[in-house]
Amino acid sequence: MAVRAEPRGAEETRAADVLQRMRHDIISCTLKPGTRLRFEPLKELYAVSFSTLREALSRLVAEGLVVSEGQRGFMVAPLYLSDLEDLTDVRVLIDQECIGRSIIHGTDDWEAEIIAAFHRMDRLKARLGELYYLSDEWSQLHGGFHYSLVAACRSPTLLDFRDKLFQRANRYQRMSCQFRAKWRPKDVEHRTLMDTVIARDADAAKQLIERHIRETTENVLANAGQFLSPEPAGFATALRPVAAE
Amino acid sequence: MAVRAEPRGAEETRAADVLQRMRHDIISCTLKPGTRLRFEPLKELYAVSFSTLREALSRLVAEGLVVSEGQRGFMVAPLYLSDLEDLTDVRVLIDQECIGRSIIHGTDDWEAEIIAAFHRMDRLKARLGELYYLSDEWSQLHGGFHYSLVAACRSPTLLDFRDKLFQRANRYQRMSCQFRAKWRPKDVEHRTLMDTVIARDADAAKQLIERHIRETTENVLANAGQFLSPEPAGFATALRPVAAE
DNA sequence: CAAAATATGATTTTCGAAATTTATCACTCG
DNA sequence: CGAGTGATAAATTTCGAAAATCATATTTTG
Known part of the structure; x- marks a missing residue:
């Protein structure tokens, strides 16, 4: 078997990678609090598909960094x-x-x-x-x-x-x-x-x-x-x- | 507007519904600790697609009820x-x-x-x-x-x-x-x-x-x-x- | 014969199009 | 004129097929 090109687990999964990047962007306020997270722009920004985005967003909801409103999409959790x-x-x-x-x-x-x-x-x-x-x-x-x-x-x-x-x-x-x-x-x-x-x-x-x-x-x-x-x-x-x- | 047939928010989203059901099944140990969660059986059991399952599983990982191993899928969190x-x-x-x-x-x-x-x-x-x-x-x-x-x-x-x-x-x-x-x-x-x-x-x-x-x-x-x-x-x-x- | 390399099958992961739902706006009616 | 109604547009949500990855069995090689 050839030697691994990547430094071992550099990107376990595309979804995990997006999760990490989005988390960083939310914490650093690059994605501003209260912003509605529309899919089309995000798809381009992170270069992934709907489902993969959705997966990352779901986890961010559980972490309290994103909130989801019924079937009206996601939003960067506001600051209070x-x-x-x-x-x-x-x-x-x-x-x-x-x-x-x-x-x-x-x-x-x-x-x-x-x-x-x-x-x-x-x-x-x-x-x-x-x-x-x-x-x-x-x-x-x-x-x-x-x-x-x-x-x-x-x-x-x-x-x-x-x-x-x-x-x-x-x-x-x-x-x-x-x-x-x-x-x-x-x-x-x-x-x-x-x-x-x-x-x-x-x-x-x-x-x-x-x-x-x-x-x-x-x-x-x-x-x-x-x-x-x-x-x-x-x-x-x-x-x-x-x-x- | 007509009166809502459902008792108001009975199922906000298919993914949220599956999440709830899976959470219940894991807590009640219907899904036994340490079980590998393969997609085909789960898809049938909960009657949803890959992506929707994945979304629910992702959140359960964040809640500590499920663990994910790299790209080798998901597993009901073991008990220690x-x-x-x-x-x-x-x-x-x-x-x-x-x-x-x-x-x-x-x-x-x-x-x-x-x-x-x-x-x-x-x-x-x-x-x-x-x-x-x-x-x-x-x-x-x-x-x-x-x-x-x-x-x-x-x-x-x-x-x-x-x-x-x-x-x-x-x-x-x-x-x-x-x-x-x-x-x-x-x-x-x-x-x-x-x-x-x-x-x-x-x-x-x-x-x-x-x-x-x-x-x-x-x-x-x-x-x-x-x-x-x-x-x-x-x-x-x-x-x-x-x-x- | 053991170990590495390869091929094969099973599973996960990703994608983008199709189906739902919500939002917008022009329109009618009281 | 305002409230309700219906059609249109925009967005989210869901789906299942296609691509990528991993596990296993088989073959090849030293």
């Missing part, structure tokens, strides 16, 4: 003040739990990975200068740093939830950057967070991550709060009693 | 001891938070709905007799009761997470029933839970819900623990560093 507040509170809960568990279970390798992630983020920031936070690459490394803090929590479910929350929250920040580019630097905070976590001081780390998350939200609100409508129209959002125990 | 344990811990965390918030924000209507839900569940149980817990209808009402307890938490995100966790956990119980039909009755527990929540005793309610959830898991393990493989093969399950903040 109430959603951001909800998101912020739940993120605090989940991140605190993850950090607490990571501090209990973390190994030397976990610590090493945190330090490495911080270093990568820090150096890239230095190289990028003033508007570092607009870059996709920094976004990646910064996300990686925060992930490294909680990576040892030993709960795939918590990590999955955290990931989804992180992505949804990210959209609000990316959006707010487009209005005003003022952004309080967080280098010191990140370093303190790292030190505290590695020192295994759970209580302090939980306090720090809470402040970190809440301050980020406050920044978003200061930059773009006025552009957020307070509530979705229907008010009742995700309600449905279900199966049993 | 480690997953059940993870699930149990996270459910305790989320449900405690939801109950605490509901007790803070709950109105009279919220209390009324709890009492109503309990009554419905209680009467159906009396009518069904011994093996009440095998019935789909009871499953529904029991789920509804637990939902009513947390319904006033004012966090769509938490409710959504809770719902997904509930469904995933349910699968383990349904499965365990098939091996042995011994099931400790929980009537008294449910009533105590209701009384405590309505009395707004947050600490006691949190303790009760934790015990309720953990005992349920212990029951499952007693009935079917020996049939669960301890871990997924690959070990690392849901890991991927992502975007940024």
Whole structure:
């Protein structure tokens, strides 16, 4: 058998590839919140067929990045003040739990990975200068740093939830950057967070991550709060009693 | 315009309908854990085409009820001891938070709905007799009761997470029933839970819900623990560093 | 005889045309 | 003039055939 031309699983499936690209475009607000997602344009933009698009959109609905209205198509999930507040509170809960568990279970390798992630983020920031936070690459490394803090929590479910929350929250920040580019630097905070976590001081780390998350939200609100409508129209959002125990 | 023949939104979309049916069949273990989901049989079973099936399957993957392996198709998510344990811990965390918030924000209507839900569940149980817990209808009402307890938490995100966790956990119980039909009755527990929540005793309610959830898991393990493989093969399950903040 | 290479059959994945449904707009009627 | 009605256009949704991929059996080669 010949050697694989691709770097192993570069594109498992066309649908999975489109899913990834669309997710990125939604989070980065290239696809703006509230935009109706019509098929003809999207078909051209992503170079796939109806069904394949549909598959990707379906999954994005489950992830909360897209909403579907009956048989009237799909739409990039709008941004709401109430959603951001909800998101912020739940993120605090989940991140605190993850950090607490990571501090209990973390190994030397976990610590090493945190330090490495911080270093990568820090150096890239230095190289990028003033508007570092607009870059996709920094976004990646910064996300990686925060992930490294909680990576040892030993709960795939918590990590999955955290990931989804992180992505949804990210959209609000990316959006707010487009209005005003003022952004309080967080280098010191990140370093303190790292030190505290590695020192295994759970209580302090939980306090720090809470402040970190809440301050980020406050920044978003200061930059773009006025552009957020307070509530979705229907008010009742995700309600449905279900199966049993 | 003529009067609608259907009871309003009975089937928004064929894909949504199939999604719902498949979800039910997976949770009830009609589609057994670990089963490969081949398209030809499924196409016949649900009477839809490839693409429509694919759409439903995609969403079930996002919900954690189905797993997809590269381009080798789909499979009903297997059941693992480690997953059940993870699930149990996270459910305790989320449900405690939801109950605490509901007790803070709950109105009279919220209390009324709890009492109503309990009554419905209680009467159906009396009518069904011994093996009440095998019935789909009871499953529904029991789920509804637990939902009513947390319904006033004012966090769509938490409710959504809770719902997904509930469904995933349910699968383990349904499965365990098939091996042995011994099931400790929980009537008294449910009533105590209701009384405590309505009395707004947050600490006691949190303790009760934790015990309720953990005992349920212990029951499952007693009935079917020996049939669960301890871990997924690959070990690392849901890991991927992502975007940024 | 073992191992690699190839051919064959089964399955998944993708595509674009056909069927439904919704939205738009001109038109009639009260 | 406004509300309802019906036809037309635009969009979504569904379908099944065609292309691509994977698993298996067979043959070839060292």
